[in-house]
Each structure stands twice: as structure tokens, then as C-alpha cells.
Amino acid sequence: MELKEAVSCRKAALIPRGSWLFPTCVLCTYGFFANLRPSEPFLTPYLLGPDKNLTETQVYNEIYPVWTYSYLVLLFPVFLATDYLCYKPVIIMQGLSLMITWFMLLYAQGTLAVQFLEFFYGISTATEIAYYSYIYSVVNNDMYQKVTSYCRTATLTGLTVGSVTGQLLVSVTNWSLFSLNVISLISVSVAFVTSWFLPMPVKSLFFHQTFNGHDKKSADLEKRSGSKNGRLTHTAELEEVEAQIPLNTEAHEADKQYTKTQSISLTKVLRTLWKDFLHCYSSRTLLSWSVWWALSTCGYFQVINYSQGLWEEVAPSSRSGIYNGSVEAVSTLLGAITVFVVGYIKISWSTWGELLLALFSLVNAIAVYIMDVIGNIWVCYAMYVLFRSIYTILITIATFQIAANLNMECYALVFGVNTFVALALQTLMTVIVVDSSGLGLGILTQFKIYAGYFAIIAFIFFVCGLFNVMKNCRHKQDTPKSLDSRFSLKANGSL
Template sequence: MTSITCNSKSIGIRLKQYFNEAKPFLMYCSFSFLFSFDPSEPFLVDYFTNVLGIDPEIVYQDIFPYWTYSYFAFLFIFGILGEFIGYKTIIIIGMVSKILTIAVLLTTNKLVYLILEQVTDGLSYAAYIVFLAYIYFSLDPNEYQKMSCRVNAGYLVGVVSSGLLGQLLVQKLPLVSLLSISCGTNILALILALTFTNHKSQQKFSIKETFTDLINTYKNTDILRWYIWSGIAISIHQIVLTYWQSLFLQINNDQNWNGYISASAYFFASFFAIIPSKLGNSINNIQNLVLVVFGLLGGALLMVMGFGLNLVISTFSLIIYNCCFEFMSPIVNVQIAKKLSSRIGLLFSFNIMIALTIQVLVQLTVGKQFLNLDIKSQFLYYGGCLFVLSFGFSVLFGFLFLKKKFFTKSNSVNDQTINYISINQDDDQEQQQQRENIDDDNLQDEIYLYKDSRSIERDERKPLILNQNEIHNKV
């Protein structure tokens, strides 16, 4: 009985320990999954145009841009607020906002409210960036890379499963039903967020210290390369996710396949998102190569989509492009987080703000204000941006490699010269020591000879002294 009791206690302890270790994984991945589970997302343009009766031109020019503006503004606001009120509170605000977004879509078709809906949706996604920083604070930094990849995989699985579900239901149910399902999953995500532990930055917020942290961060060349890459790549990726439905509509004029396309893109990307967690620190050895290769590949795929040869080729290009980005995303986040010592949430948010600034500039450039490009030409432009980025990194890394090689070679020559000089100095010192030893030996010999001569002299004088004593005694 005693052994059975001990075994049951040990099993209970092991199960409790296992649950404590698995609890963060289950909570964070489940939240990420529920946040991204939106069966209506692939058919959002269809909902605006066919259900709400909004002109497609108004959707792209007057409604969708407010998502970017809202996302940009609230990233900065939440990055600062997280330092004061904690990241959990920001996450809860974001989920409430996401529920309000769907509520607006379900109740009105007025333009001002649809713009407000984009504002609240951008707010919720800004809060999700704070959630990624929250993960860093709640775990050991060494576990962040694995958890970041797993959470990203959970997000992608949510997109895939919701896309497939939406594709299956869209033929049988109205789009309003898909929005209702999305609202239900968001409510579950809100309930889960309420169970999170609140984490705040250990440092008190100071504008001067924050500005100093930002300056020091951008002085670090290791972080700077990742910031530049993520700033441009994220901005291009956000634009692609916003406008790929419009591009495919021009290619095929049919949105019945959007659910399958979205699900496929994120299904395969979910496998690529896990790969960095398996590579570990070995990714540091090829990080420069990864930045260049994936930038070139992504640019080429966007250009293929821009040519718009047919729906199949464009679909495969979108899938491969999304796999490349989701592979790079956790790598970039981890490399940046490793170099940061404080204010993770604020600096993460500031990085995304830079990306959004670039996104706004790119959208203004291709829009009717400047180049006025059609949707296909825009994708060619986006691919060209990634090509220019990769070419710039290639030149930079090539220069750094040659500089390092030349510096190493010059150091080797200097080391050889120093060794030659030191060897000669050692030889001179050895010869000097030998001369000093010889002089010491000669001096010792002279001393010994002198002592011997004095000894002989004393021996010769001794008999004389004895004879004088004898004479004295006799007298």
C-alpha cells in the first residue's frame, strides 16, 4: 500500500509539473488561434460590395486605408500604455475592440461607421503586437524563440482552419453567419485573455530614457539590419494581404476560391513557421544569407503575381511568398528581442510603426496621388522594392566581408611583424643575458683567484709570526 501511495503521489507531481510547463503553450497558442479564426476574412471584400452595397473603389480608397492609420497610431499609444497599465490590459482592450468591429459590420452600412470599423480593427491588431511582447516578459528569454514559433504556428492554423470552414459554409450560409462565428471565437479569446497574468516593464517610463533606448537600439548594427529588413518586408506583406483579393479578382473575376487560396497559403506557411524553432542558434551562422535570399525570392514571386498570367500560377506564387515571410517573421522577432534589454513592448511597437510608415509611403507612391498604378503594376512595384532591399543588403554584406577579410589579413601581417620583432628582442635579451653571465663568471673567477692569493699570502706569513713568538718566549 505504501509503495502504491508513493507511486500515485509521484505520478501526481509529474502531471502537475507537466501541466505547469504546458500551460503557457496551451494558453498562448489557443489565444493566437482564436484571435486569427475568422471565416469571413477571405470574403470581406465580397461582403462590402455585394451585401453592404459599397462600391469597390470606395472600399479600397476610402475605407481600407483607415486600418493602416489606426494600426500605426495605436501601436505607439499601446507601446507606451503597456509600460503603465500592463500588457494584459492592452490585450483585453484589443479583444473588446475586435468584437466591436464585427458588431459594426453586422448592424450598418454607413460609410462613417465602416471607417470606424476599420479603426477598431486596426486597434485590435496593434494590441496583438503587444501580446507578442507580453510572451517575452512571461517566459525565460531562452524559451522565447520556441514559444514565438509555436504561437505563430497557432495563428496560422487559425487562419487555415477558418478559411476552410468559410469556404465550406459560404455556399450554404450567408456571409452574415460567418461574421457571427468570428464574433463567437473573439469572445472566447477575450475570456482567455482575462486569465493572463499582468506584466509591466520593471523600469519607470521616462521620455528621455525611452528616447535614449531607441537611439542605443538603432546604434546597434546587429539590430539595425533586422529593423531595416522587417520594416520594408512587413510593410510590403501587409499591402499584399490587403490587396491580393483585388488582384485575383482582376485575373479571374471569381471569388469562390478565395477561402481555399487563403487556407492553402497559411496551411503550408504554418509548417515553415516552425522550422526556426528547430534551427536554434545555428541560424546565426547564415543570417545574412537568409536576409538576401528570402528577399530576392519574395520579390520574384510578387512580380510573377503582378504579371497575372493565370490564377493557378498567381496562387502558387502567393502560397510560396507567404511561406517565405512566415519563415522569416519569427527569426526577425527573436533576433531583435535577443538584443533588447528593456521596453520590449514599446520597441516592438516602434518597429512596426516604422514598417507602417513605409507602407503608407509605398501606398501613396503607387496611388492616384503619384504613379497611379493599376493593381497588377502595383505588385510589380512591390516585388521591385524587395529586390532593391536584397541588392542593398548584398552590397553591404559583401563590403563587410571584404573589410573583415582585409582586416584579418592586415592583422595577420602585423602579428607576424610583431612576432618577428619580439623574437629579435628575445634573441638580443638572450645574448645580453649570456654576456652578463660571462661577465659574472669572470668576476667570480677573479674573486676566487684573489681569495686564493690572499690565502697563500696568509699561509706564508703565519710561520714568520710563530717564529717571532718563539723568540719572544726564549727571551
């Protein structure tokens, strides 16, 4: 209690009321403009059209795989750099890489130049971790839920507005795809300028941690409590105090003798990450959801990346209207609605979760297969919306299930590892199925393979889920017998 009272007093003294508002508004503004890209739903028609005049083989088998490879290679170094550089420089780097990507999309010509473009886009994707983790370093933990919802709403709104704007400009005013890319460049440039106004954090999760005069008392409390995760809990409780130290104030000057920021060595950080990794994945429940996360995200990336190519195959943009922007807007909006609804669903995920993962993975397999074989663009659009909505629902549930019993350090680690495994699997699939150095299969054959991939995921989790339900049923049946036996013994005076 003494520790909590001291923490509360220091909060009142050091963190001005409403200090969360400015960084949240700046970050949401950045997220909105960084994702307001009207040209993105029309990327494949643009690359295949007269502006770039690339062939389908060049786009699908030589250019698009570069994003997958660069994302995988950059993910872990960017994860460490984000924490070491305290987030803001990496967000600025993301804005710069988006500007370079869209500038090259306007003026770069030839396969090699567009491959470099994909590399810079890989940088912008890998650095998204800085955007989603920055806010936790500058606000108190009692604001985490609110600011997270604001930041994610900003990105979804940007995606939706961008898709709708692109579709209206193409369908109603007949703007060229080149003009859409100009608008996208302007939007990401605004995001880049906005990123410079973000306050610089003074701490991070691993490399830069704040300590104060209460640390010794905290350690004593941990020893008495015997809690395995006590260190992380109390450290997080203390660190939040320092998240918003006002500069050039008497309170800050008076507090210098009690607080300091300590830099941790890379070796120590890696050792801590490895210990946390072993501890987290020792849980069967967490491991199960993480396996689904990695497997499904791999397939999701492949379907999303090459869906425009499938639509172009079914209904070439040179001979029919393009409604890619509308489809992206509807799928994003519907995904946001379903995520909201999921928060009110009451179900025993520990018992039925794996079977539901199997069921919905099977639905996704059917949706992808229908997209591939029907040959009707409107059916393709409908199945795409269904596919994205189901994935959004499941990944939200998986996120909650994984994060429910994890502290912030492990939360970041587990999500990073899951994404890395997903990208590693996606890279393997890309090398074998898509890349011209591998099989270099056509887009229709690729989607048959993706449908089969989701069917395999469904089978794996059906078997695991069935085993889990049977085990839980046996456990529930054995528990009453055990209790009856104990009560019987008590009645006979044996206990």
C-alpha cells in the same frame, strides 16, 4: 552567487509549481479563437458583393487605407498603455474591438460606416502587442521559450483552422459569406469572454517594476562587475521572482516588508526608452537587420492587404470559384513548417546575411511581378504562397538576430520601433499610391510598384552585403599576416 541563491530560494517560496500553466492555457485559448475567423480570406469578395455593394474604388482607395492610418496612429500610444495598464485590460480591449469589427461587418452599410469598421480593426491590430508580451509578465524567464511557442502555435492554428473552415463551407456546403462572418463574430466573442479569465499581472517592463531587499546588493555587484547592461540583467533576474506572487498566503504576507511594486513616471520611462534606443541602434548588425525588417514589412503589408483585390481582378468571384481560404491555410501552414526548419540551418549570418536578404528580396520582387502580369489565378495563388513563405523565413531570422544579444526591455523597444517605421513607410506609400486623395492607382499598377519596391530593397542589400563580405575577407587575410609578424618578432627576441 549569493544573489542567485537568494533569488532561487524566493522563487521556491513564492511561485507555486505549475503556476505558468493556467495563464498560458487561457492565453492560448484566447489566441486560437481570436484568430479563428473563417470570413477573413473572403473579405474583399464580401465587400464587393451584394451584401455591401461597394465599388472597387471605394474598397481599395477609400476603405482599406484607413486600417493603415489607424494602425500607425495607435501603435505608440497602445505600446505605452499596454505597459501602464499591465496588459490584461488591453487584451480585453482587443477582444472588444474584434467583436465591434465583425458586428459592423455584418450590419454596417455605406463607405463611412465601413471606414469606421477599419478603424476598429486597426485598434485590434495595434493591441496585438499586449497578447504577445502578456505572458512574459506572469511566468518565469526559464519558461519564456516554451510559452512563446505555445502562444504562437495557438494563433497559427486558429488562422489555419479558420481558413480551412471557411473554404470548406464555401466550396462544399455553399454557405454565404454573410454566414461566415456570423461564425467569425461568435469566435471573437468567445475570445473576448476568455480574456476576462486571464490573471492580472503585478508588474510590467517599464511603468510597474518590483523591488526587494536585494536591490542594494545587486547594485554593489553591478559596480564591481562594471557591466554596461548589468542593471538590466540583475533587475530582470530579481523581477521574475515577483511575477507570480500567490495571493492571501502567509508567504506573501511575510514578504511584504521586503518587496514592493513601484510606479515609474512617464518622463522617466521616455528618457529610458531614448537611451536604450541610442544604445541598440549603434550596432551596425542590428541596424542592418532592422532596416530590412522595416522596409520589407512595409511591402509585405501592402501585398497582403491588397492581394484579394488582385485575385478578384484576375478571376472575379461572381464568375468563378473562390479558393482564398485554401491559399491562406496553405501559406500559413507552409510558413510554420519553414520557420521550424530555419532553426536547424547553420550559416554565418554576420557574413552572408545581407546577401541572402538581397537574394530572397529579389525572389519576392519576381513573385509579386508574376502575380501581377501572368493573369492566371492559380499562378497568383502559387506566387502568393511563395511570397509569404519567404517573408516568414526572413522575419524569423531577423527576429532571432536582433533578439540574440538584447535584454527583454530593448527587445520590446527595437521590435516596436521597427514596426512603427514599417507602418510609417506603409502610410506614405498608401497616401501616394493607393489613397484616392493621392494617385489612387488601380490594383494592377499597384502591384507593379510593389514588385519594383522589393527590387530596390534587393539592390540596397546586395551592395551592402557585397561590401560586408569583401571587408570580412580582407580582415581574415590580414589576421594571419599580423599573427605571423608577431611570431617572427618573438623568434627574433623582439617581444
